[in-house]
Amino acid sequence: MVGEGQNIEVLISAEALAERIAEMGAELTRDYAGKDLAIVAVLKGSFVFLADLVRAIDTDCTVDFLATSSYGNETESTGIVRLALDLTASIEGRDVLLVEDIVDTGLTMKYLLENLSTRHPASLRVCTLLHKPSRTQVEVPIDYKGFTIDDRFVIGFGLDFSQKLRNLPYIGHKVG
Numbered sequence: 001m002v003g004e005g006q007n008i009e010v011l012i013s014a015e016a017l018a019e020r021i022a023e024m025g026a027e028l029t030r031d032y033a034g035k036d037l038a039i040v041a042v043l044k045g046s047f048v049f050l051a052d053l054v055r056a057i058d059t060d061c062t063v064d065f066l067a068t069s070s071y072g073n074e075t076e077s078t079g080i081v082r083l084a085l086d087l088t089a090s091i092e093g094r095d096v097l098l099v100e101d102i103v104d105t106g107l108t109m110k111y112l113l114e115n116l117s118t119r120h121p122a123s124l125r126v127c128t129l130l131h132k133p134s135r136t137q138v139e140v141p142i143d144y145k146g147f148t149i150d151d152r153f154v155i156g157f158g159l160d161f162s163q164k165l166r167n168l169p170y171i172g173h174k175v176g
């Protein structure tokens, strides 16, 4: 069983996630109707959120991926971000929606916004499932937000602890 023997507290249930993602999808559908929506998802953490979100968006879009890596240990990043995997297609002139699992310090998002804006998209917005405002080191604009959470290391629904626990169907917190 996933998470066997670990004490994991449920913070956001699968039902609450489904309900909120449906709302976000409806909002995005309204906002991007008739636009040239290019969804750019940040691997790996966003893959579960992305899969549900795109199916809640009822307008044409493309999906592409990038990945970042930042040096650090399992739960703390050093803030030095680099691109580990780049997009496969140009975003020039397109309406880009950057999809992340979580904005924590904001350093990854700041780096990505700077990087992507040099490619001249028509518009560039941020959509994140989770936001930990208490950890902010740099302010980044968040246009679409699923949930605001406290300063706790969360796992599940795509988010990992040492690359594991991404397949939990809820957002949880390891206790103890």
Ligand code: IMP
Residues within 6 Å of the ligand: 045, 077, 100, 101, 102, 103, 104, 105, 106, 107, 108, 109, 152, 153, 154, 155, 159, 160, 161
């Ligand atoms: P930031 O650059 O500090 O905003 O962190 C962004 C990245 O750190 C996210 O995309 C996650 O991969 C990772 N991260 C930050 N907080 C958590 C957490 O609570 N659980 C799992 N991963 C996290």
